[in-house]
Amino acid sequence: xxxxxxxxxxxxxxxxxxxFRCLASLAxxxxxxxxxxIVVDRMGEATRQRIAREFPGVRVIxxxxxxxxxxxxxRRLGVEAAKGELVAVLEEHCTAPAxxxxxxxxxxxxxxxxLGGPILDAGYSRMRDWCVYFSEYHNYLPPWGxxxxxxxxxxxxxxxxxxxxxxxxxxxxxxxxxxxxxLLVRDGKFRALDALGAHHTGPFDYxxxxxxxxxxxxxWGGTQKDLVPFSKRLAHLVLGPVFxxxxxxxxxxxxxxxxxxxxxxxxxxxLLIPAWFCYSFxxxxxxxVGPGRALEEVE
Numbered sequence: 486x487x488x489x490x491x492x493x494x495x496x497x498x499x500x501x502x503x504x505f506r507c508l509a510s511l512a513x514x515x516x517x518x519x520x521x522x523i524v525v526d527r528m529g530e531a532t533r534q535r536i537a538r539e540f541p542g543v544r545v546i547x548x549x550x551x552x553x554x555x556x557x558x559x560r561r562l563g564v565e566a567a568k569g570e571l572v573a574v575l576e577e578h579c580t581a582p583a584x585x586x587x588x589x590x591x592x593x594x595x596x597x598x599x600l601g602g603p604i605l606d607a608g609y610s611r612m613r614d615w616c617v618y619f620s621e622y623h624n625y626l627p628p629w630g631x632x633x634x635x636x637x638x639x640x641x642x643x644x645x646x647x648x649x650x651x652x653x654x655x656x657x658x659x660x661x662x663x664x665x666x667x668l669l670v671r672d673g674k675f676r677a678l679d680a681l682g683a684h685h686t687g688p689f690d691y692x693x694x695x696x697x698x699x700x701x702x703x704x705w706g707g708t709q710k711d712l713v714p715f716s717k718r719l720a721h722l723v724l725g726p727v728f729x730x731x732x733x734x735x736x737x738x739x740x741x742x743x744x745x746x747x748x749x750x751x752x753x754x755x756l757l758i759p760a761w762f763c764y765s766f767x768x769x770x771x772x773x774v775g776p777g778r779a780l781e782e783v784e
Contacts, residue, residue, distance in 0.1 A: 488590035491518065491571045491643070494563030496548075496556050497526040499784040503577045504532070506686060508540050510580035515542070518586050521568055525559040555780045561656035564649055572649060576640035579604070579683040588680035589643045598648050598673030599666075601637030602681025603627035614687035615749050616756040617694050620764070623739040626746065627682055634677035635670060638662070641683040648672040659708035659780060691756065698760050699767040703779040706771020718772050725769035729761040 493511055497504045504524070515522045522540075526532055527548040536545055546562055548554035554562075564572050573589050575581060582605075593600055604622040609615050625638045639661045648669060649656075655664045666675070710718060721728075736757070740750045771779075 488518070488587070489571050489593055490520065490569040491573055491586060491590050492521040492523060492563075492567035492569035492646070493573045493575060493586065494523050494525065494560055494567060495575055495577055496559035496563070497524050497528055497532060497577055498554075498556055498559065499577055500528050500532070503686065504528075505535070505539065506580055507575060507577045508536070508543060510582075511575070511586070512540055512542070514581060514583070514586040518590055520586055520590070523563045523566060525554075525563045527554045527559060553781045555657070556783055557659060557661065557780070558657050560661075561653070564644075564646060564656070565653075567646055570646055571643055572646045573643040574639065574641075575683060576685075579640055579685055580607075581683050585681060585683065588678060592678055592680070593643060593645070596674055597645060597676055598669045599637055599642055599644050599675045600678055600681060601634070601642040601675070602678050602683060603629050604638060604641060605682045605684045607684045607686045609687055611688060612753050612756055613691045613694065614689055615753045616691070616760060617687065617689050618685060619736055619740070619746075619750055619753055620698065620757060620760045622685060623736040626739060626743050628679050629677040630679060632677050633674055635666070635675045637666075637675055637677065640685070641681065643681070644669075645673065659704055659776065663705065663708045663712065695760060695763045697784060699763040700779040700783050702764045702767030703771045704776045704783060706768035707774075707776025707779065708771070710772050710775055721772045722769065725765060725772075728765040728768070729758070732761040732764060733758075 493515065495507055511522055523544045523546065524536060525546045525548050533545050536543055546566060548559045548562060560574055571593055589600060604625040605627055606618050624636060652665055652668045658664045740746050
C-alpha cells in the first residue's frame with residue numbers, strides 16, 4: 486500500500502513547554518515521511534518566533550485573538566490550510582512515539598474516515614498528573630488492538646481530509662467527538678491501531694486542572710443539550726447529584742480491565758474525587774443553560 490501524504494495539525498492554546506515537546510517528537514517523523522507540520526497558534530508573537538527559531542520547517546498560522554479562537558476553530562483552520570490527503574490531529578499535551586506518523590500514512594485506507602490510537606501515560610512522577618490521565622483518558626487506556634472502534638479520542642486522531650471537509654459547517658461547534666464524528670462515520674470506517682498510541686504529558690497544576698475539567702464538561706454538556714432528546718437531557722439534570730458515583734464505577738471498571746494501572750489508580754483516588762465533582766457540575770450546568778463562554782477558555 487502506497488502511503489498517502491499527511492499534514493499534522495497542532496492547536497497551540499495552552500502555553501508552556503507542552504507545544505515544544507510535542508513538536509520535538511513530530512519534527513523528525515515529518516522529515517522522514519515528507520509530511521507537513523502545521524501549528525495554529527493563539528498564544529502570541531513570542532511563541533511564533535520561538536517556533537520559527539527551533540522548528541523552521543513548521544508552518545505557523547496565527548489564530549484570531551478577538552474573539553479568542555477556540556481549539557476546534559484552530560483545528561479547522563489547520564485542516565483548511567493543509568495540503569495532505571490525510572490530516573493527523575495531535576493535542577499539544579501529547580508526544581508522538583517513533584513510527585506514529587509512518588503508521589498513520591501506511592495504514593489509512595480509502596474505506597476509512599478516521600484512525601486513532603490509545604492515549605499512553607508518560608510515566609508520571611506526580612499523583613496529580615496520574616489524576617489527569619485517569620480522569621481524562623480512562624476510555625482510551627492501552628492496549629486496543631487493530632479493530633473497528635467508533636470511540637476515538639480527538640487528541641490523537643487521523644482523518645481523511647476530503648471527508649472531513651464535507652462537514653466543515655460543524656467544525657467550529659465544540660467537541661468533534663460529539664458534533665463531527667456522528668456525521669463522519671457515515672463516510673467511512675473508524676478504526677483503532679495500537680501503533681497510533683500517543684503519550685499524554687504533564688505537569689499540570691491541580692487547581693488549574695480542576696478548572697479545565699469543569700470547562701471541558703460544561704462544553705460537553707452544553708453541546709449535548711441541543712443534540713439529545715429532552716428525556717435524556719432531563720435525566721442528566723435529575724441524576725446530576727449522583728453522577729460522581731457513576732464516574733467512579735466507570736473509571737474503576739476500565740482500570741480493572743488493565744490491572745497494570747490499579748496501584749496508581751488507588752493512590753490517585755483522593756485527587757480524582759474532587760475532579761469527578763467538577764466534571765459532574767460542569768456537565769450538569771451545560772445541560773441546564775448551555776456552554777456559555779467555556780469553549781473559549783478551554784486550553
